[in-house]
Amino acid sequence: MVVLYLIIVGAAAGYLATRVMRLEANVLTTVAIGILGAIIGGLVLRFLLSVFGMFAGFLGAFLGAVFLIWAWRTYIQRR
Secondary structure, three states, X not given: OHHXXXXXXXXXXXXXHHHHOOOOOOHHHHHHHHHHHHHHHHHHHXXXXXXXXXXXXXXXXXXXXXXXXXXXXXXXXXX
């Protein structure tokens, strides 16, 4: 099932990538570009999430705290 999903997503991604980059390619090449792009992109994304995952959690906590302070000042403190 994962392989079928990879082929379908790869075909769609390859089609879009070849159109954006204006590359004329046959169907097999387009699917191969999409599948390899999905593998490379997935690995890069997983690496970035593992490296910046803790920082992203901190950033989310910071933004949530800023939002709560804004809501407190706007709706509660002014009453």
